Amino acid sequence: MNTIGKAAHSARPLEEAALMDFPIQRIHPLAKLIVTAAFVVFTASFDRYQISALVPMFVFPLLITAFSGLQYTFVFKRLLVILPAILLIGIWNPLFDRQPVLVYGVQMARGWLVFVSLTLKGVLCVWASLLLVATTGINDIAHALRLLRFPKVMVAVLLLTYRYITLFAEGIGRALLAYLLRAPGQKGIHFKAWGSFAGQMLLRAFERAERCHTAMLLRGWSGNFPSLKPNRLRAFDMIYLLACIVLFTVVRVVDISLLLGNWITGLFG
DSSP: OOHHHHHHHTTHHHHHHTTSOSHHHHSOHHHHHHHHHHHHHHHHTSOTTOOGGGGGGGHHHHHHHHHTTOOHHHHHHHHHHHHHHHHHHHTTHHHHOOOEEEETTEEEETHHHHHHHHHHHHHHHHHHHHHHHHHHOHHHHHHHHHHTTOOHHHHHHHHHHHHHHHHHHHHHHHHHHHHHHHSTTOOSOOGGGHHHHHHHHHHHHHHHHHHHHHHHHHTTOOSOOOOSSOSSOOHHHHHHHHHHHHHHHHHHHSOHHHHHHHHHHHHHO
C-alpha cells in the first residue's frame, strides 16, 4: 500500500474507537463538544510567555485518554503528524523577539518562551480535538452541532468533507498504484502525465459525488443528522460538563505549578 493509501486508512481507527463502550464514549456528544470548545478557548487565553501555568492543562487530555480506552501510543502517533506544522508556526518567534530574559539562571531570547508556549498550546488543542473525534464520531458531532442550531449547510459540508476526503484519498492511491504498475521502475508520476492524471481524478470525484448525492436523496436525506443519542443532557452529562468547566477555570485563574513549586521548596528548603 502506498503512502496515500496508508493515510486514508489511518482515519478509520478514529471512527472505530468512538464505537467502544467506555465511560467517555457514553457521555452525550453535546457535552463533549462544549467541553472541547471551552478547553481550546481556555488554553488559547494563556499569556504567550506563560509555560509552567499551561502544564496542568495536560491533566484533561491525559484523563480523557485513560477513561476512553485509547492507547497513548495511538494518540501520540497522530499528534506527531501535526507536530511539524505546530513547530513551524512557533519557530520564527526567537528570530523576531530577541529581548533577553533570565529563565532558571539561564539567559535566552524571550522568543523562545513564545515558541514553547505556542507548541504546548498547539499540542493541547490538537489532542483535545483528536479525542473529541475518537470518542464521539463525526456523525454524533454533527448531531451536536445541529442541537446548537448550526446551519444545516455548514454541518453538511463538515460531515461530507470528513467522510469523503478519505474516499478521495483512497481513489488517488488506487490510481497511483495502477499508474506505477504500468510504469515499472519509474518513481512517481511523469510530469507529462500530471495534467491527465489530475483531470481523471477530478472527473471521478464529480461522478462519485453525483452517485452519493442521488443515494442520499433516495434514502430521504433532508439535512438532519439522526442519532441514537437523546437530545437532552442527562444528569451525568451535566456533572461532566460543569466539572470540566470548573477545572479549566481553576487552572486558568490559579497558577498551580507555581503554588506546587513553592510548596515543595518550602517543604525541602
